[in-house]
Amino acid sequence: MTITPETFTISGVGGTRIVADRLGDPDTPAVVFLHGGGQTRRSWGKAAAAVAERGWQAVTVDFRGHGESDWSPDGDYRLVSFAGDVREVLRHLPPRPVLVGASLGGFATMLLAGEISPGIARAAVLVDIVPDMDQSGANRIHNFMADRMQTGFSSLDEVADMIAEYNPHRPRPTDLNGLRTNLRRRGDRWYWHWDPKFISNTASLPPSEVADVDRLHAAVETILGGDVPMLLVRGQMSDLVSQDRADDFLARFPQVEFVDVQGAGHMVAGDRNDLFADAVLDFLVRHAV
Template sequence: MTTTPSKPEPFLTDGHGGVRIAADRQGAPGARAVVFLHGGGQTRRSWSRAATTVADRGWQAVTVDMRGHGESEWSSDGDYRVSSFAADVREILSQLPPRPVLVGASLGGLTSMLLAGELARGIAGAVVLVDIVPDMDPIGAERIHAFMADKVVDGFGSLDEVADVIAEFNPHRPRPADLDGLRNNLRRRGDRWYWHWDPQFIDGTATRPPLEVADTDRLHAAVAAILADDVPMLLVRGQVSDLVSRERATAFLERFPQIEFVDVEGAGHMVAGDRNDLFADAVLGFLDRHDSEG
């Protein structure tokens, strides 16, 4: 593949139920795509450096704001099922060259499982799961949920306050000196800052919440179906993750020995944000090995 530097180009798609989904693409328009799907509470901006690295290697990199997050619309009827996230992504993939690579972190990884293993088998040429397995650690999941639920109502008085909260949650990551980047994850209302995502997604008020995250049998069946279709898979774990322990990763890989594995040193659950260099190397190595199989 040749190098094709470019800037992200925004585009919109009507997702499941007419929810407008915002995304960016960069790189060669006709090239095979790598579609990055963020975790709960994040936005497509979390993939900026990784997407640029992939695009510079000749791929078309597509980053997506999941429904209720970032610049995508909130669901008017509170539909935040993982299957609905997957249906949104399916609409985006209809605009791309066939059999893209799905790179999904946490919620994005669960979405990739259901999309490629249940909703639209054969749609993906490869799948990368970023710090997510069906049988995730419930204590780690609760810690993430508590972080997302905190300040939903009250918000923050300043960007410094936001940075302090994030630093407490991710002590292994240096507190940013420049706080402007935090604006991508926040919205301003009056003199307060609030997380960018729809509170219904996390506070239990959604009429159709993402209950599939706890259906380990269904998620394991989806992974088995992906592998049965001879779709290559890679698990990238943050070495200090509290959501995917080494033991849970080992159990997942013993159950599905076909899946490749990379443990990223110094990274927690937010692997790409913690160690983008090692994360990008892992993904590019996987893409190089399986490019001809798309």
């Protein structure tokens, strides 16, 4: 098995260069991890390793405008474009992978597997996202991402302080070098890695589909109608998917399995990777072997 991630690139929608990592045997069934807005493929490191150790091929993707993938030259950050990029990644993998999508990645999973290419996935995991998310939680995330987006930071300590204020339940890291994967250095300052157009509402084609709850519900219905197993993993302290929002989603789609991760907020895999990985592996063993 490949211990060190193998990095590969593909050409996404409109020729945008998309960067991904692979752990494990490229001939084995794939579990494809899709990060949330403002994150990178590195956010899945421990979960991807746990999945690869169990014999799967774990693939982590940097969305357009994030991490090491290209920023869209024409400001195309529609959900259908994120989903289309993922479809291009899947052309290089064994058929019918499992899709694991957090937040933005979950929305992309819904549209890809439920609208653009029904039947493309053998199973789907939504990580702290439902079509009818709590807008106040979404606003809090947006405000965090927008703050200091233009001015940047003078040091990694400043970055760590801001993250600690946003996520007080997560211990402040003692080794700050890990933060470098979420930043870009310009001159003597650090800036978030994402394209400011993505979060500042100045993109020519923004991800407006996130507000079309009916469309996203229809996509989920199509996925489940194709007998594709689905798991919703919620962070118990999430302000994006409240217990009420999760209950409403599960009442609408009772065939969806549900795991509530204690001690985790919206960033479930980062907050409690052990519990998150166990939940995903249990789901894979029962539904996707």
